[in-house]
Amino acid sequence: MSRYDWMEEEWERLKSVSLARSIRSVDAVIGEEGTWIRVSGKSLLNLSSNNYLGLAHDPRLKAAAVRGIEEWGAGATASRFVLGSHGLYEQLEQRLAEWKGREAALVFANGYQANTGVISALVGRGDAVFSDRLNHASIVDGIVLSRAEHCRYRHNDMEHLEYLLKRHQGARRKLIVTDTVFSMDGDLAPLADLVELKRRYGALLMVDEAHAGGVLGRSGEGLCHELGLSREVDIIMGTFSKAFGSYGAYVCGATSVVRYLTSKARSLIYSTALPPSVLASIHAALTIVQEEGERRKRLRELGSRFRGMLRERGFSVAEGRTPIIPLVLGESGVALQYSRMLEERGIAAVAIRPPTVPAGTARIRFTVMATHTTTELEWAADQLQQIRAELQWEGR
Incomplete structure (x- = not known):
């Protein structure tokens, strides 16, 4: 019996309930705006960064x-x-x-x-x-x-x-x-x-x-x-x-x-x-x-617009004045599936699961940056709408 067996057992348990975590590497950031990244050779719109004002690559x-x-x-x-x-x-x-x-x-x-x-x-x-x-x-x-x-x-x-x-x-x-x-x-x-x-x-x-x-x-x-x-x-x-x-x-x-x-x-x-x-x-x-207060002004405007885009497509998102926009999906497996399907469509939006959030409130935590464009956000909202339609077709 290995002295690490208990770790392997716990790892398997976490995987079985969609709570196992792993570290993924970003290959590159594309451009000074920081809104696009490259992961495993694929370009992704970054909607999971805390780089709210877009300054990290200024x-x-x-x-x-x-x-x-x-x-x-x-x-x-x-x-x-x-x-x-x-x-x-x-x-x-x-x-x-x-x-x-x-x-x-x-x-x-x-x-x-x-x-x-x-x-x-x-x-x-x-x-x-x-x-x-x-x-x-x-x-x-x-x-x-x-x-x-x-x-x-x-x-x-x-x-x-x-x-x-x-x-x-x-x-x-x-x-x-x-x-x-x-x-x-x-x-x-x-x-x-x-x-x-x-x-x-x-x-x-x-x-x-x-x-x-x-x-x-x-x-x-x-x-x-x-x-x-x-x-x-x-x-x-x-x-x-x-x-x-x-x-x-x-x-x-x-x-x-x-x-x-x-x-x-x-x-x-x-x-x-x-x-x-x-x-x-x-x-x-x-x-x-x-x-440069105009960065904050644009950030507020984009956050409000993205919330509106999601509501127009039938998603329930709370009001707010911050660039943090959670889409609560419930179970961890569902949040992971949304995240994977978004990545397949070219969007980096990470699933947030317990214990980071309370049980039953797993979500995609979208974050807007002042350097995003409305066209990028409209496209992302469209991808979400398509994913939901596909999952409902599968009876979920």
Whole structure:
């Protein structure tokens, strides 16, 4: 008997319920717009990327990355606390604090490390964390690492959250954590209600703006700024790996918060600093996000149009102001079949399955980019309509 038999058995079980995962390689990105990719030699319209503003292949970001390498080298080669930090870091954190209108900012390697590091630094045994049931896995894992009591409230259900806050009034510290834009549904958190509850029950409020940064707000600051609530939120986290087209993450807040995290966030302290090329590309992306508001306007328009195209063809999709458009299909096998058939027709649209989404809500998660054309989106909607007709003909 092999010591790996249990792994093989679990792999077979996952395959039997359409939950096994594998990594596929993208051969190339076609053009600067980033809307087409090549996979296994086939050109596909990319409708599964978080590259919302189409910046990942922008010549200005690539040129900045090259300059960063030429000035600072290919890698940081050490933690920020062991000479891995340099001028690009300091300049970026200053720019982020000014952009967000907060006292200080701190850059992390990625969103996962930011959430796990911040949450586990802020709370521990004897504390309680109140987390939306649909929050990103990095938030959940941060809570688990913290050893605080994990209180999950029903999605965007403020009555349930208040019930849990009342039940845990005796906790040493209380932290409410939520995504502002939920990554698998594209809907928004009720921030005004969350601010009110945090005040009423003496809690800290942390928000994850990963899918709102660059997309919402007058200068792309996110949902907190769009609603005028940025100063009411204790910790604002965001990423550079989506609308910014680069990599990395940040936290903004009061000087006291950032100073504390600098000494307590283990994922920051014990990680090698970001490569200079990445930091330089973030600087370029931040300038574009701040100055080219027409990209956000076009993104909103295309998202609205694609929702309308799907509804016109009989699909049920929720209203929304974000570029995330889920088509909920139910069973994982059905979602996988839709994804395969879309790829056969030249469209990359990945099936999202449990545990990423709740059981029975497997879906195709479409994401629109500002660089898509209406012709491309119309064509994609037509392919979906044809697939549904074919599957219904097969009695599904």
